[in-house]
Amino acid sequence: MVSVALPRTIFDESHDAFRDVVRQFVAREVVPHREEWDAAHRVDRSLFRKAAETGLLGVTAPERFGGGGVDDFRFHAIVTEEFARVGATAESMSIGGENDLIAPYFIAFGTDEQNERWLAPMLAGEKVGAIALTEPGTGSDLAALTTTARPDGDEFVVSGAKTFISNGLLADFVIAAVRTDPEAGHDGISLLVIDTDTPGFDRNGPLHKVGLDAQDTAELFFTDVRVPRANVLGGEGKGWRHMRHNLPIERMSIAITSMARMRATFEQALAYATERQAFGQRIVDFQANRFYLAELATEIEVTQTFVDRCILDAAEHRLDEVTAAMAKWWTTELHQRVIQRAVQLHGGYGFMREFPVARDYLDSRVATIFGGTTEIMKEIIGRRLAR
Incomplete structure (x- = not known):
């Protein structure tokens, strides 16, 4: 696999060890079942139980409710990245939804009785929340x-x-x-x-x-x-202020997913372009293609730096709604540009579902819509600037 990725510095050895656990879990419990779950239009409930047993649910939740008791958003970001890396975006939304959308409401605002009733069984994989x-x-x-x-x-x-x-x-x-x-x-x-x-x-x-x-x-x-x-x-x-408090993490989760997927899609397109021959030379040897790849590689690295900064802000409870909106709209829109060029580089094969780039083309389009459209993200940013 061709790679141009720069080293990331926001993770330490404990994060790296956790990433290995998540990566093995995804390879063992997710990838073999993707076609089956696609046909059923939902994951099997056993995925939540197995994720809980492996320690992937509620890493940042209090231990007394079955969480990991580690107040560090980077662990949730790793779960999202490792699911997205292999194209398991849909499955990531099932697990990540509980980590980043549902659990934070209970952790921040739930009473002990409410958390015992709903949060604890969710983190044990016994109940599913939405x-x-x-x-x-x-x-x-x-x-x-x-x-x-x-x-x-x-x-x-x-x-x-x-x-x-x-x-x-x-x-x-x-x-x-x-x-x-x-x-x-x-x-x-x-x-x-x-x-x-x-x-x-x-x-x-x-x-x-x-x-x-x-x-x-x-x-x-x-x-x-x-x-x-x-x-x-x-x-x-108090629901409106609670939603405004928690929506930045939801939008950050979407940005992290798009970031991980675009990296994988770019790497696949780059590898394909270095191997595929057309008109007597590799696709990557055409200057127009090299320029497109150079531009995207640069934008990906710049964006990863910003996303990593936002992940650290989230880990330190400093991520505000404007910064999250910036990350969400910029990352998801760049993801679209990466996919468009990746499909084009693959030619007709980019339109075949057995190629990961085609799946990413289908799965990623909604990223600029859910969690608040790109236009809403710009409105959030613009209103803050206008104040």
């Missing part, structure tokens, strides 16, 4: 959500719908963003943990996407679902 923010009519505009939770004594009565929910079919519980006070704007939004066996809860799926076949994606429906008020996560009316 985060339900996006709605059919709102997309990236989370402030416009319309799912309501009407107070009724010691309960809320939840009505509404969510869509594009990862782990939506497998989930035993969901953290749903709901409007508990229709008149209070942002202060009327709360996070509510809802068990999926509650009467009135329903789901539809799997949704058939362009790529990410093994990533379980569903629509959720709430029809007068009665939920105890004790299931509110982090206090009533």
Whole structure:
């Protein structure tokens, strides 16, 4: 394999040892099952249990709830990178979703009782969780959500719908963003943990996407679902600020995935270009191709440096929403440019699914959309600049 990667300096020996464990796990427990899970449009539940047994779930969560007790985001970044490196992006979203989307809400805002009920069994691989923010009519505009939770004594009565929910079919519980006070704007939004066996809860799926076949994606429906008020996560009316607190890590996870995938895709395209002959010479010997490769190699290394800085910021709890937005939009958009050139270098073979570059072409397109579109990321950055 041809490589132009520069050495990375943000990891120490403990991270390297953990990476070896993750890499072996992915080779043993993920890669052999990818076609099977693609056909089923979801991973097998055993993946969560095996990941828990290997220590891949909740490394940063408190030990008393079954976590690793190591407050270092770099370990979660390694899990994401190693799944993405082999093209297991869909499977990474299942495991990474629990590490980087769901567990942080419980760690930051959950009571001991809530964490014993939902976080602990999730980290043990016994329960699967999901985060339900996006709605059919709102997309990236989370402030416009319309799912309501009407107070009724010691309960809320939840009505509404969510869509594009990862782990939506497998989930035993969901953290749903709901409007508990229709008149209070942002202060009327709360996070509510809802068990999926509650009467009135329903789901539809799997949704058939362009790529990410093994990533379980569903629509959720709430029809007068009665939920105890004790299931509110982090206090009533505080859901908006809690989402703003946690969304940077979600966006960072997306950026890390795109970074790892684009590196792998670039390496594959470079290796192909050095081996493939056309018109009596290697593809890489055409000056236009060398220039394209030189440009992308440089942009990849510059971007990796920025992403690594963001990973360190996240590990030290200094990652803010603007920096995460920068990382998310820049990395996912560069990923698209890398893929376009990689497919072109492969010629017709780049359009064949048995080639990893074709799979990356399908799986990566949504990265500029979910977690907040590129346009929303620029809006977040622009608003901060305008202030």
